[in-house]
Amino acid sequence: MPLLGFIFRRVLQTIPTIAFILVVTFILVRLLPGDPASAMLGDRAIDADVQRINAKLGLDQPIPMQFLYFTKAVFTGDLGNSIGLKLPVIELIAHRLPVTLMLTGMAALIALLMAVPLSFVAALNRGGAPDTIIRGTFQIGLSMPVFYVGLVLLTVFAAKLRWFPVGGYGENFLDDLYHLFLPAMTLALSLSAVLMRNLRAAIIGVVGADYVDFARAKGLRARVIMTRHVLRNALISTVTLFGLSIGTLLGGAVITETVFAIPGAGRLMIEAIYGRDYPVIQGLTIALALLVSFTFLLTDIVQAWLDPRVAR
Amino acid sequence: MTVPMPGGGLKVRGLTTTFVTPRGRATVVDGISLDVAPGEIVGLVGESGSGKSITLRSIVRLVREPGKVSGQVEWQGRDLMAMSEADLRKVRGAEIAMIFQEPMTALNPVLPVRLQIEENLSAHTTLDRRARRQRALELMNIVGIPAAERRLDEYPHQFSGGMRQRVMIAIALASSPKLLLADEPTTALDVTIQDQILKLILDLRDRFGMSVLFVTHDLGVVAATCDRMAVMYAGRIVETGTVAQVFAEPHHPYTRGLLGSVPRIGAERSMLLSIEGAPPGLIDLPEGCAFHPRCAFATDRCRAERPPLERFAAGREVACFHHRTVAAMAEAA
Numbered sequence: 001m002p003l004l005g006f007i008f009r010r011v012l013q014t015i016p017t018i019a020f021i022l023v024v025t026f027i028l029v030r031l032l033p034g035d036p037a038s039a040m041l042g043d044r045a046i047d048a049d050v051q052r053i054n055a056k057l058g059l060d061q062p063i064p065m066q067f068l069y070f071t072k073a074v075f076t077g078d079l080g081n082s083i084g085l086k087l088p089v090i091e092l093i094a095h096r097l098p099v100t101l102m103l104t105g106m107a108a109l110i111a112l113l114m115a116v117p118l119s120f121v122a123a124l125n126r127g128g129a130p131d132t133i134i135r136g137t138f139q140i141g142l143s144m145p146v147f148y149v150g151l152v153l154l155t156v157f158a159a160k161l162r163w164f165p166v167g168g169y170g171e172n173f174l175d176d177l178y179h180l181f182l183p184a185m186t187l188a189l190s191l192s193a194v195l196m197r198n199l200r201a202a203i204i205g206v207v208g209a210d211y212v213d214f215a216r217a218k219g220l221r222a223r224v225i226m227t228r229h230v231l232r233n234a235l236i237s238t239v240t241l242f243g244l245s246i247g248t249l250l251g252g253a254v255i256t257e258t259v260f261a262i263p264g265a266g267r268l269m270i271e272a273i274y275g276r277d278y279p280v281i282q283g284l285t286i287a288l289a290l291l292v293s294f295t296f297l298l299t300d301i302v303q304a305w306l307d308p309r310v311a312r
Numbered sequence: 313m314t315v316p317m318p319g320g321g322l323k324v325r326g327l328t329t330t331f332v333t334p335r336g337r338a339t340v341v342d343g344i345s346l347d348v349a350p351g352e353i354v355g356l357v358g359e360s361g362s363g364k365s366i367t368l369r370s371i372v373r374l375v376r377e378p379g380k381v382s383g384q385v386e387w388q389g390r391d392l393m394a395m396s397e398a399d400l401r402k403v404r405g406a407e408i409a410m411i412f413q414e415p416m417t418a419l420n421p422v423l424p425v426r427l428q429i430e431e432n433l434s435a436h437t438t439l440d441r442r443a444r445r446q447r448a449l450e451l452m453n454i455v456g457i458p459a460a461e462r463r464l465d466e467y468p469h470q471f472s473g474g475m476r477q478r479v480m481i482a483i484a485l486a487s488s489p490k491l492l493l494a495d496e497p498t499t500a501l502d503v504t505i506q507d508q509i510l511k512l513i514l515d516l517r518d519r520f521g522m523s524v525l526f527v528t529h530d531l532g533v534v535a536a537t538c539d540r541m542a543v544m545y546a547g548r549i550v551e552t553g554t555v556a557q558v559f560a561e562p563h564h565p566y567t568r569g570l571l572g573s574v575p576r577i578g579a580e581r582s583m584l585l586s587i588e589g590a591p592p593g594l595i596d597l598p599e600g601c602a603f604h605p606r607c608a609f610a611t612d613r614c615r616a617e618r619p620p621l622e623r624f625a626a627g628r629e630v631a632c633f634h635h636r637t638v639a640a641m642a643e644a645a
């Protein structure tokens with residue numbers, strides 16, 4: 001199986017990526033203004049306390065040693081304690097990140113469910129009324145900022161119509177889904193607009209291919225031709241775009257979580273930045289960066305599975 | 313080319329395909345009529361751009377927008393032009409199969425060859441999974457693909473041009489069609505394989521009465537395989553007859569030109585060379601006979617009037633005002 005070999009090689013390739021993430025976060029934290037000790041102790045710290053804390057954090061060691069300690073700590077899941085909340089960072093992340101994952105996952109799913117069928121309708125009626133309407137609507141959606149879309153949805157569907165809660169998070173899984181629907185929709189709208197544009201163009205390209213005519217000459221059903229021959233080929237470029245969009249989606253989650261008062265990793269990040277809570281910032285940065293590189297890994301695997309020419 | 317046919321077979325009447333292009337309307341297939349009897353192999357020859365591929369596609373309504381197809385195509389007594397898309401689907405790939413001209417682009421790059429063969433069987437037969445697998449393997453062996461079992465799971469990019477050509481032939485033959493529309497099916501193949509494929513086609517004709525409409529540039533292949541032939545020029549048929557008749561006594565100056573370019577016996581491959589002058593643009597065809605700018609026999613009448621395709625002997629048709637003179641000259645030469 002060339003695919004298995006490809007997956008193995010691709011997984012190996014993430015090792016340098018992870019190393020790079022560690023180096024960058026390590027440097028970033030040391031470049032930030034103010035040192036952790038004074039952040040912990042406040043402005044009126046005395047030198048002895050600062051030194052004690054620096055020693056405790058290993059900050060009195062030479063830089064290479066610090067990096068080794070840092071790496072070891074990350075791999076053992078020890079990301080330090082939050083300065084503001086006095087809790088282990090890893091616990092905070094474990095508590096908050098799943099909410100964000102669910103939000104982005106839901107947004108990605110909604111975006112796909114909207115983009116795939118609508119791209120087909122638009123592409124197959126190219127230049128016709130459905131195409132114009134779909135593209136026009138999405139063009140408007142694309143030109144509005146995420147927080148504005150969020151506020152509009154919030155005002156209409158939560159405040160006025162009361163179909164959805166105004167914010168917060170649920171009690172159980174189903175309740176979570178219910179609470180996350182509007183924020184996920186907010187995120188999904190712009191993503192599906194981007195996907196739509198790409199997929200529509202891809203479908204138009206593939207539908208004209210010789211092998212699609214050959215599939216018709218074989219007497220296959222229209223549904224088989226559309227899914228097996230057209231969609232699969234058209235998705236190849238869209239999958240890449242989709243993977244790249246996950247980073248943007250996580251960025252959008254920060255805003256959405258604020259608008260909808262959702263206790264996710266995005267909100268945690270904002271709180272940490274306001275409170276100069278360096279261990280949390282550092283831990284979240286590593287977690288999100290790993291998440292994004294994992295998404296890229298997954299994207300490449302899906303792409304190789306869709307297109308055997310990639311996995312050579 | 314109209315021979316009496318007791319039922320069955322393919323009967324094309326006035327098949328016309330036009331494309332509206334930004335530069336004007338191009339009539340790419342211009343009122344073609346031809347018959348293919350059950351078990352008959354008919355060769356369709358002509359220069360590049362004369363409309364052979366579009367003719368094949370038009371027969372099974374596989375011409376894309378902005379192409380418009382009109383005329384009559386009768387298959388086993390049913391009118392393919394009036395048939396619903398759903399009924400036509402059951403004819404395509406099952407009763408009438410097509411081999412595309414371009415083996416490099418006609419196979420789906422992201423699907424294994426096995427699936428591309430088996431999906432034809434899924435669409436038209438009641439074979440179960442195991443039987444389909446077996447049939448796919450059998451087809452790969454029939455078209456002479458070595459290590460067929462292993463290669464079934466490979467993708468088109470892992471096959472050479474000649475091998476893809478054979479895969480395409482295997483797909484076309486999957487559901488044992490009654491009519492094969494073959495668009496230069498052997499061009500990408502070397503001589504030995506070409507002979508194998510031609511033998512296979514002849515064998516299928518002999519055993520199952522399969523008919524073939526065979527587009528080719530290669531007059532040697534026509535001589536070796538076809539019963540009758542039709543010569544196309546600028547979207548029209550200009551001469552028909554049995555292969556023996558046309559080769560022995562061409563009546564159209566264009567046919568004469570083509571045959572004149574067949575290399576002597578003993579040459580490895582006899583390709584159709586271009587004859588002097590360029591084929592006309594299909595948007596503004598010359599007035600009268602489309603061939604007149606290149607024709608040594610052209611008179612004022614040819615420049616003003618269009619010669620219709622007319623029967624002049626049993627099973628022989630030609631579209632030329634001066635075909636008697638042409639034939640006489642050919643004999644004298």
Ligand SMILES: Nc1ncnc2c1ncn2[C@@H]1O[C@H](COP(=O)(O)OP(=O)(O)OP(=O)(O)O)[C@@H](O)[C@H]1O
Nearest residue numbers: 331333338340359360361362363364365366367594
């Ligand atoms: N979509 C289209 N729009 C306009 N003209 C077209 C279109 N498709 C084909 N044609 C024209 O139709 C003519 C016939 O094309 P066709 O492919 O049938 O030729 P052919 O006889 O098969 O040539 P070849 O031997 O090179 O395969 C060509 O002149 C081509 O330019």
Ligand code: SF4
Nearest residue numbers: 601604607614632633
């Ligand atoms: S009709 Fe005239 S121009 Fe046309 S092929 Fe015959 S002789 Fe030549």
Ligand SMILES: [Mg+2]
Nearest residue numbers: 364365366413
């Ligand atoms: Mg052609």
